[in-house]
Amino acid sequence: MNAEMAGRTRVEMVMATIRQRIAGRSLTPGARLPSVRGLAASMKLSTSTVVDAYERLVAEGAILSRPGSGFYVANQAAPFALAEAGPKLDRAVDPLWISRQSLEADEADLKPGCGWLPPSWLPGEGMRRALRTLARAEGPALADYGSPLGLPPLRQLVSRRMGERGIEASPDQILLAESGTQAIDLLCRFLLEPGDTVLVDDPCYFNFHALLRAHRAKIVSVPYTSSGPDLELFAQTLAEYRPRLYITNSAIHNPTGATLSPVTAHRVLKLADQFDLTIIEDDIFADFEYTAAPRLAAFDGLERVIHIGSFSKTLSASARCGFVAARPEWIEGLTDLKIATSFGGGRMTAELVLNVLSDGGYRKHMEILRQRLARAMTEVSAHLKGFGIKPWLEPQAGMFLWCRLPDGIDAADVARAALEKRVVLAPGNAFSLSQSATNFMRFNVSQTLDERVFAVLGDVLGR
Amino acid sequence: MNAEMAGRTRVEMVMATIRQRIAGRSLTPGARLPSVRGLAASMKLSTSTVVDAYERLVAEGAILSRPGSGFYVANQAAPFALAEAGPKLDRAVDPLWISRQSLEADEADLKPGCGWLPPSWLPGEGMRRALRTLARAEGPALADYGSPLGLPPLRQLVSRRMGERGIEASPDQILLAESGTQAIDLLCRFLLEPGDTVLVDDPCYFNFHALLRAHRAKIVSVPYTSSGPDLELFAQTLAEYRPRLYITNSAIHNPTGATLSPVTAHRVLKLADQFDLTIIEDDIFADFEYTAAPRLAAFDGLERVIHIGSFSKTLSASARCGFVAARPEWIEGLTDLKIATSFGGGRMTAELVLNVLSDGGYRKHMEILRQRLARAMTEVSAHLKGFGIKPWLEPQAGMFLWCRLPDGIDAADVARAALEKRVVLAPGNAFSLSQSATNFMRFNVSQTLDERVFAVLGDVLGR
Structure with missing residues (x-):
């Protein structure tokens, strides 16, 4: 590593240290940062390295410089973020992925992954x-x-x-x-x-x-x-x-x-x-x-x-x-x-x-709806089995079928590929804190009856 | 103080200590309490005093006893409360008082203290x-x-x-x-x-x-x-x-x-x-x-x-x-x-x-509404002045008149007395973090036109 690279790495190390303290709130918004001299001494670095790091954090808006007084954590540094900060490693298993995709889908899109019935039901x-x-x-x-x-x-x-x-x-x-x-x-x-x-x-x-x-x-x-x-x-x-x-x-x-x-x-x-x-x-x-x-x-x-x-x-x-x-x-x-x-x-x-x-119509409506869902459950279940997608159990009622995909297939990959064809799926790990449902997918039977869903599934699964 | 009274006081002191730690969350739900022996030593009290205090806290549901393991903070000890815990010293200046009274009022009640227009407006x-x-x-x-x-x-x-x-x-x-x-x-x-x-x-x-x-x-x-x-x-x-x-x-x-x-x-x-x-x-x-x-x-x-x-x-x-x-x-x-x-x-x-x-009707409606509010503002303002209730300023628009009551009159007392006559008022300190608006009251002019409001005000103010 040449001297310039080593210098850059040291600056980044200081920046990372300060960012971590802000994220962990040991430095809260408005708090004064350690003095340049003090931090340089404690990290065994030159003061110019710390000055460089602080200036770059000022440029990013994470901290503020008050001339004559020092550096302070910006108030606007870190609004609370539900989604992970930084690059989205795998948006498909983020808990908000299915919600956002389903709610943003337009009426032409297919949504076998969503959690509600079609309006006509x-x-x-x-x-x-x-x-x-x-x-x-x-x-x-x-x-x-x-x-x-x-x-x-x-x-x-x-x-x-x-x-x-x-x-x-x-x-x-x-x-x-x-x-x-x-x-x-x-x-x-x-x-x-x-x-x-x-x-x-x-x-x-x-x-x-x-x-x-x-x-x-x-x-x-x-x-x-x-x-x-x-x-x-x-x-x-x-x-x-x-x-x-x-x-x-x-x-x-x-x-x-x-x-x-x-x-x-x-x-x-x-x-x-x-x-x-x-x-x-x-x-x-x-x-x-x-x-x-x-x-x-x-x-x-x-x-x-x-x-x-x-x-x-x-x-x-x-x-x-x-x-x-x-x-x-x-x-x-x-x-x-x-x-x-x-x-x-x-x-x-x-x-x-x-x-x-x-x-008086509501109870009658619910009776018909339950029967319609039961029929859809049977039909979709049979169709999915044809793709090697197996229900984990046969539910007594409701709209959801929790299914295991064919071995070795990652549901997040399938969901991302289907999304390109405007089909919103619900990959298993979005439901799993332990991330142990890589191979699972939730299907809403009321939204899975459309032949186009099976066409896209067949396409994406290569069957 | 006799021995029994002193004993009771010491037990209460231990109970208060534990309650404070729970309220301040230095003892969080599920946490183990200090051992009886340890707390007795640190507070220079007998173990039987601490045992008495713990048993009374168990009876209250604040803590739990697990035989052989010790005492633990109950999970259900302290759901978050917006209103002050314990006796309500002065519900009339609690920030939620006006909301609750206004929203709970039925259609026959008068609500010059509420923050909205009558349905007919x-x-x-x-x-x-x-x-x-x-x-x-x-x-x-x-x-x-x-x-x-x-x-x-x-x-x-x-x-x-x-x-x-x-x-x-x-x-x-x-x-x-x-x-x-x-x-x-x-x-x-x-x-x-x-x-x-x-x-x-x-x-x-x-x-x-x-x-x-x-x-x-x-x-x-x-x-x-x-x-x-x-x-x-x-x-x-x-x-x-x-x-x-x-x-x-x-x-x-x-x-x-x-x-x-x-x-x-x-x-x-x-x-x-x-x-x-x-x-x-x-x-x-x-x-x-x-x-x-x-x-x-x-x-x-x-x-x-x-x-x-x-x-x-x-x-x-x-x-x-x-x-x-x-x-x-x-x-x-x-x-x-x-x-x-x-x-x-x-x-x-x-x-x-x-x-x-x-x-198209909405803009027309708003024009009429603004005029109606301006007239109500003039009328209510004049009427209130007759009671010695003086607007702090003459607002350019809107429904609110912020008024000073006659000297020495506490708006919270007036509000409580009016509530007994089914008139909901808005006493000043509900709006004031510093509690410096004891002498103020907010009137919603659209809800103050009713003669009965002035009758009750006159009655309550003794005029």
Whole structure:
């Protein structure tokens, strides 16, 4: 190495040291950097090397020079980034990749990787009727903020529907939110401090990873089996990491389509008691079930389980409305947080959802939808098997098929290749904290019926 | 003090010590408590005193006993609380008091303290037409999630409207949010780490205090004058606390109704440059203006200023939709955070807002509304003066009158007494970080025209 190269390397070393301290917040925005002389002495470098490094950091905007006073960390140095900083090593397995691709896709694109039904499968006529009904409503429904807990008749209806699944929750224990995601977000604000540990399933809904990162939580995971989390590893993880929270789906698990068994539910709750774990049971796929699976919230009586639901999957993802059901003494604090962070909530969408759900057509619509999904499941499953893509299990209901690709094929490679042909897929590692689902792919059967999906799959897989 | 009392006091001292460590998170959930023997030695107490204290903390649910292993902090010990823990010393000046009372009030209650217009002042017919139009829309508008940035034609319209106020922002620099509050919340997630310092005006919109507390920010404030923040104290505060962010309203300031002057705007921006401060300019009252005040975002070109708007005040608080305009390179990170915390955004309300704003009737409606507010301002102002309640200034526009009560009268006492008569008022200290507005009250003139408000005020003030 010649002298110039060695000099450049030393400058970069100083820059890296300062960047690390800023990223790790041992140097916070506005803080004064070590003096040039002091840092040079402690790193055994010349002052000119440190001056060079500082000047380059000033040019990058990471630090500021105040003549006569020294160098300071720029305030704008590091807005919080969910995606990894720097070059995106593998955007295909980033938790936000599937969301961004699916939401950005235009109507001509195919989205077998997305997590929702095509518009034609949703109760469009019911929604149109609900909109016309709302157009005749009194002024406040169209103009005023919602009440802090959210529209009372919708909370009553949610309470009745939960009762049908064995979960007792009075309307006062139910808080409406702008979506299921917002409901979980609110709970994370309420229950977590930055740095707290949260347990998720492996695989799990990829947005849990993104949401928990936004809360600066540490995430740990336990493998999910066909009947719930692996109990031995679940117990070990609770003992070792003492997570504050466990976020899971119990009815139709995303992405696997698995259903929690009663015996596993019972053991999970016993372990939760033993290790004082709070559980968020995200039940947004509930209406797709044929027969009701056990709910943690039903067994536990909303003692340490918090139940989440929404209408985005079965009614409309455009008119968003979710809810939280929790122990009564938590509702007040959650409501304060809801007001602080979103003020009055979405009254109009709550009115619309109430109108559609009160309409006699909704139950009939759901019956037809469940049958349609069951047929699509059979059809897509058969078709995928023809490509050597094998379902990990045959789900009892829902829209997801969690599949193993032919040996040696990396789902991220397949997803990237398919994206070039305007097909959005959902590669397994986006769902896996341990990155152990390289060979897996989630298919939404309602969005996979199109022959073009299979044409592209065949093409990409070389079959 | 007898021996039993002394013993009880010592037990309580140990309990208080442990509670403080839990509250200050030097003992985090799941952490092991000091051993009984160790704590007894360090506090110079008997082991039986520590055992008593620990057992009482177990009974309270703050800690857990694991036989053979020791005592541990309960995971559920301390969900985050925005409101002060323990007895509510003075709920009337809590930042959440006005929100909760206003949002919980029923239609028969009077709300001169609330921050919105009566439904009959909003464009109800325009909203009804928009709902009927939407009932004829294509399937995806009624069923699908929104795109990550939000409805493109609404972002174009927002861009044009900002251009009319001298703020250049391309549609790609505009991100739709579910409300103005959610927009600011998203920015706090993006720009703040827990413990960062944020500057607000004193007085300012009370919910800024609540929102910033939810982000675990430190809050500092600077007095607001009739032309903007007090510049000398503004400079001093930047130098002393180096806040990361400043959140303000520049057009029609809440609660004072003051308007930022061009010279103050320029000085604020120079100081922001000098101290590398980012500014959130919350402009949700923009449409109420007669003549456009200077905007920080216009002077600065969205370099270090982020501009926020919404339609909740002029169009509907039921169909909520807000937006952020920011420098282009921040939009990506903000969008990732929006997806992680609320997924697809509220497409249907965005469609409704677009329908109403595209309707020729909206500008006409706003003209009439501004005149109606100006008349109400004159009328309410005269009426209040009759009670010795004096406006701090005569606002150029908007709905708020920031008033000084007769000497020696505490606005919180007045608000509590009025609440018993079902009138929700807005006492000054809810807006004041320094608690220096004991003698002030914010009146919303559109909600103060009712004779019953003055009857209750006269009664409560004894006039």
